[in-house]
Amino acid sequence: MSPSPVSAHNEWDPLEEVVVGSAVGARIPRAERSILxxxxxxxxxxxTLPSGPYPADVVEKTEEELQALCDALTGxxxxxxxxxxxxxxxxLRTGLWETDGYLDHAPRDVALVVGDLLIDAPMVVRGRALKQALYKDLFTEYFNRGARWISAPRPKLPDETYRPELPEGRRLADLEPLFDAANVIRLGTDLxxxxxxxxxxxGARWLQEAVGSRYTVHPCRNLYTSLHIDTTIVPLRPGLVLLHPERVNEENLPPILSSWDKIWCPELNDxxxxxxxPVNSPWIGMNILSVRPDLVVADHRQPELIKLLEAKGIDVLPLSLSHARTFGGGFHCATLDVRRTGTLETYR
Structure with missing residues (x-):
């Protein structure tokens, strides 16, 4: 059998194949408990929720910029x-709730690649379940070509899952395993x-069982309480990490990163x-994509961040996602790295 078409062990090995999302059909779902x-x-x-399609000019501009990303990566x-x-x-209707579509520009949320294993995530917002269906044909192709593919238990997402009265970070109940794939960062044998x-x-417990004893899942608590990790911790290569200066400190820094060289992200342009x-803050500018250890895709409107990266020997491919705050995702969110060269290693 030919090697699996799915293989990625970290966030920085040279990129070979990637899925880039789409803004076509993007909408804010009807008001229901998960989205609110x-x-x-x-x-x-x-x-008051502004449900319905995003403005046509916003979608068109985002599609143009996503295509520019595709063209640059293809080149x-x-x-x-x-x-x-x-x-x-x-x-989408279940016996408990009904919703319609959401954003489809961020495949990073949908699935997690750990080595040669493709994992459908048990996503936390009801409307995002329709997004996963858009990737089934592609994932079936990967499976037929030799990829391992599993799905987390499909969540029921009853109303009791969501606790809007509690502080941020405590609004998701522990009734069943739940996580978006963008809650996970890969550092070889450590997740x-x-x-x-x-x-x-x-969700962390289920993921540990799914990946087995070869990997260690490190639950990171009291970091960023809202949603995903990739505007807080961005590993660039072994021993070098980009960190959010207002969220990360000595007390909550994952111990595995304590000896790494740290780039503290400068204040970013809005x-x-x-x-x-806006779904995201200006810190979405941290959401960069590594093409290889010495090259990343970043927003050209963040010159101070670019200078810091270049000072560490990392070249920057400067592109734009003008509505990253509108749609809630930058270059890392808008991509799913399916295959990178390299082997499984431990970076402790």
Whole structure:
């Protein structure tokens, strides 16, 4: 049998194949408990949530920039794949709730690659379940070509899962394993798992069982309480990590990173957002994609960050995602690295 088409052990080995998301059909779901608890919890109600399609010009601009990312990666010899087209009229119903589609631009949330294992994540926002369906044909292709592919137990997501009355970081109950794949960072045999409103303790336990004793899942508590880890900790190569200066400190830094050389992210330029409410803060500028240990994709409007990276011998491919704050995702969010060269190692 030919080698698996899926193989990635960390965040920085040379990139060979990647999935790039799409903004086509992007919408804010109808008001329901998960979206109001997790993504739109600051002052929004069922009556005021701006449900419906994103403005056409926002979608068009984002698609142009995602295509520019695809073209740049292809020019570097990387194989680029895209999801199936979203159906803006799709509705998902279970015996407990009903919702419609959400954003499909961030495959990073959907699945986690650990070595040659492709893991469908038990995602925390109900509307994102429709997103996973857009990748099934592609993942089936990978499976038929020799990839190992599993899914976490499909969550029920009852109303009791969501606790909007509690402080951020405690709003996701431990009723069943839940996490978005973007809650996990790969450091070879060590996986950092951010416990937050994007992933609960049961999710960390399930992931440890799924990957087996060859790997160690490190639950990271009291880091970033909102959702995903990749605007807080960004490993660049063995021994070098980019860190969020307001979220990470000596008390909560994962011990495995204590001896690493640290780049403390400078204050980032606010690239703005469409509409009245941005899903992300300006720190989305930290959300960079490593193409190889000496090259990353970053927003060209973050010159201070680029200078710090270049000072460490890392070249920057400067591109744009003008609506990263609107859609809640930068270059790391908008991609899923399916295959990187390299072997499984321990970096402690």
């Amino acid at each position: 608890t997790l993504d739109y919890h600051d002052g929004f109600t069922a009556e 570097l010899g990387v194989t680029v794949r895209r999801p199936a087209a979203a159906d803006p009229q799709a509705v 950092l798992y951010q416990v937050s409103d994007g992933g609960n303790e049961l 690239i703005g957002h469409a509409g009245s409410f």
